[in-house]
């Protein structure tokens with residue numbers, strides 16, 4: 001859709017848009033922001049481990065939460081928040097920021113850990129996970145937490161929300177990008193596929209869906225609950241540029257995000273093969289830790305493994 005002739009609508013959708021920024025965005029290539037810490041892959045791997053330690057400590061202290069799907073996403077979240085996203089923790093509502101939407105909202109602890117490490121709020125807040133009145137609720141609450149873009153937890157909705165933001169970006173001639181992290185079990189939801197179809201229909205090349213493909217959901221293996229395969233072929237058939245990566249390999253993830261930036265005329269799906277509970281031996285591939293906190297003894301053992 002042409003950005004011209006949309007003035008009245010644009011102002012309604014996004015009153016922050018100014019004529020100057022619109023012209024700039026159209027004329028020049030996307031400006032990256034030099035705010036991301038320039039970390040080596042080794043330092044990023046250490047960061048992912050640090051985020052995992054936060055997840056264990058937060059959920060252990062809270063006595064409830066979802067460790068499995070938080071741990072499987074540690075490298076995905078690290079790649080995004082420490083490398084890929086154009087964002088400014090000092091200005092979470094910056095109009096030009098890339099948007100990250102955690103559609104699998106039960107994995108909030110891994111997002112909170114990254115937001116704290118990037119300075120959206122003090123790290124001490126992490127200890128208040130799931131307590132009454134805390135800014136860190138069990139599932140994402142955009143009204144409570146600085147840096148959270150969407151209230152999520154009811155699975156299936158994040159991609160639709162992402163489409164809205166991606167379309168608004170196009171209407172307002174902004175060059176931000178939109179990233180949505182989905183669970184693979186979440187892909188059982190019909191709304192995901194309606195959104196997948198719409199994203200391709202609208203040729204949203206500013207939209208990236210990442211599927212945390214850890215093969216497990218709440219009740220067991222996907223293949224037993226609802227067979228999803230062949231998952232990459234399904235995204236392709238829905239019109240998406242599709243990339244498969246090892247979701248624990250930061251260089252593969254970063255390369256996939258770079259590739260997605262170069263794709264024109266279609267959205268990109270990154271199928272990230274991961275291990276649920278990754279990094280803690282007794283949680284790995286263990287459905288029991290989908291939504292169960294470690295006991296104090298388990299917490300100690302987990303933190304020992306994550307040293």
Ligand SMILES: Cc1ncc(C[n+]2csc(CCOP(=O)(O)OP(=O)(O)O)c2C)c(N)n1
Nearest residue numbers: 069106153154155183184185186216217218
């Ligand atoms: C609409 C909806 N139905 C059911 C649930 C309950 N629920 C929470 S997590 C989950 C399983 C999600 O599995 P997956 O998307 O694979 O997440 P991950 O393995 O990454 O934790 C379910 C069914 C929910 N949150 N929302």
Ligand SMILES: [Mg+2]
Nearest residue numbers: 184185216217
């Ligand atoms: Mg899963």
